[in-house]
Amino acid sequence: MIVDDTVGAMLAASLRRGGDRPALRMADAIRTHRELLDHANRFANALRGSGLRPGDPVALMLTDRFESVEAYLGCLIGGFAAVHVNDRWAAREVQAVLADAGARGFVYTDGVGESVSAIDALGDIPAVIAIGEPVAAGHHLWSNFLEAARPVAPDAAGGTDPNDLTIIGYTSGTTGRPKGVVHTQRSLSRTIRHMPVHFEFRPRNRTAFTGTLSFVSGIWGVLLPTLYLGGEVSFMAGLDADEWISRMIQQSSMSTYVPTPLAGDFNEQIHRRPEVLRTLRSVLHSGSQIPPLTLRRTVELIGARMVECYGMTETGAPVTTTEPDDWSADCRADDIYASAGRPMHLADVRIIDRDGAQLPTGETGEISVSSETQFLGYLNDPALTAQTLVDGRIRTGDVGRLDDAGYLYVTDRAKDxxxxxxxxxxxxxxxxxxxxxxxxxxxxxxxxxxxxxxxxxxxxxxxxxxxxxxxxxxxxxxxxxxxxxxxxxxxxxxxxxxxxxxxxxxxxxxxxxxxxxxxxxxx
The missing domain is CATH 3.30.300.30 (ANL, C-terminal domain)
Structure with missing residues (x-):
């Protein structure tokens, strides 16, 4: 991989081409592609000025703000490893992640100030930056930190090796301490380029983003791919269905994500205001299953726009998806409304027994996947990496089956x-x-x-x-x-x-x- 093919260089080129078109939207406020690139370059150069070098981990504990996106872009452009920290975590959890990742920088928004103020070890981190009000003396204010830095691409940005770290996404740790899922130049660039195919994004796509920056999958699965296409991301998390649909109509949104708890309300609003479908091309869903009757009603209302999929932090991009024809009467799935679709062109999905042997079609066992976008391993945990990555395949810990037509049904967690x-x-x-x-x-x-x-x-x-x-x-x-x-x-x-x-x-x-x-x- 040459330097011009890094994730940072790829995104910087897209932002330059985007120019003065809107890139991010929050209510009535807009940030253009040019402004994003300017601020991301400044942030990358400011980190360099604080003594950080390419490859250094920078932890990001961020709520939904323009500056939060600029911080991620600045890390990628500057060749730093972005360490995603869920903004809902308590101080003890955050401190464990900072220590595990060896963070050399830490950026937080003022909405998480209570947790940050209770962290003991921030004094050992060379650059601590607050977006909003700092919670302690010695923390840089974001605007001041960027002010003296140059708005041009940093020299020798780094990240030239395909296995160089780009984003470390920590899991929520329900089975123990959070685990750092390592994605590299290779896996992240493939994910960003693949997601438009998976979710049917178009050039200059207008995405109604109902997720938040709390979850790293929304960053590499929706946010970065939309910017890569020169598109526009409108933040809509927390809106009720009525306001969500109203804004999509006003902004001529082309794609959105339906959280399971809002699926019923979404259906009601679509029934009332079908004019939103004039521009809406894809409606995404993954994670917890929508009740089959609710999903059937959704498909009745929006047709082949529905996209169901299956993936995890470790796979980067999803590994299965439904396709437009799956919602027709010709679909050969046992039950398409209970399925996560079929494996994508970049992934292989198998069902295995406890010894790792592949099971026949129709039998239930652990889901094993391999993908071009899968992670490198768990940070600082070779034993868990060896347990999860077996012969190059991810043992997901999920239980499921494949039907005769190749559709995947995810039924449970193996440990449950x-x-x-x-x-x-x-x-x-x-x-x-x-x-x-x-x-x-x-x-x-x-x-x-x-x-x-x-x-x-x-x-x-x-x-x-x-x-x-x-x-x-x-x-x-x-x-x-x-x-x-x-x-x-x-x-x-x-x-x-x-x-x-x-x-x-x-x-x-x-x-x-x-x-x-x-x-x-x-x-």
């Missing part, structure tokens, strides 16, 4: 599988079967130790009907599933705990199970 009396129970299957129980808002299923059966199935639920009791939930499960899969006990809470990435925190539920009060006897 319950072995009860010699029978395998997948919590996601139980949870999916319960989505239409009247009065049941949400349910999390997991296993706890049992003296006779090894493990037994239990559930924690949120209800909208106070008359819905434990017996009714168990009976509803019995009517939908084999008897051995039903919960043997159900506890009710006001809300389910979630991780920083908004997934249900089942380890926390397991720990809290003994302290959750049982349902009082109504008889």
């Amino acid at each position: 599988m319950i072995l009860s009396g010699g029978m395998n129970v997948f919590p996601a299957e139980v949870e999916s079967a319960m989505v239409d129980v009247p009065g049941l808002q949400e349910i999390a299923v997991f296993g706890i130790p049992h003296e006779r059966w090894g493990e037994t199935v239990v559930a924690v639920a949120v209800r909208t009907d106070a008359d819905l009791d434990e017996a009714a939930v168990i009976e509803a499960a019995r009517a939908r599933l084999a008897s051995y899969k039903k919960p043997t006990s159900v506890r009710f809470v006001d809300a389910l705990p979630r991780t920083a990435s908004l997934k249900i925190d089942k380890p926390a539920l397991r720990r809290a199970w003994v302290d959750l009060p049982p349902e009082p006897d109504k008889h």
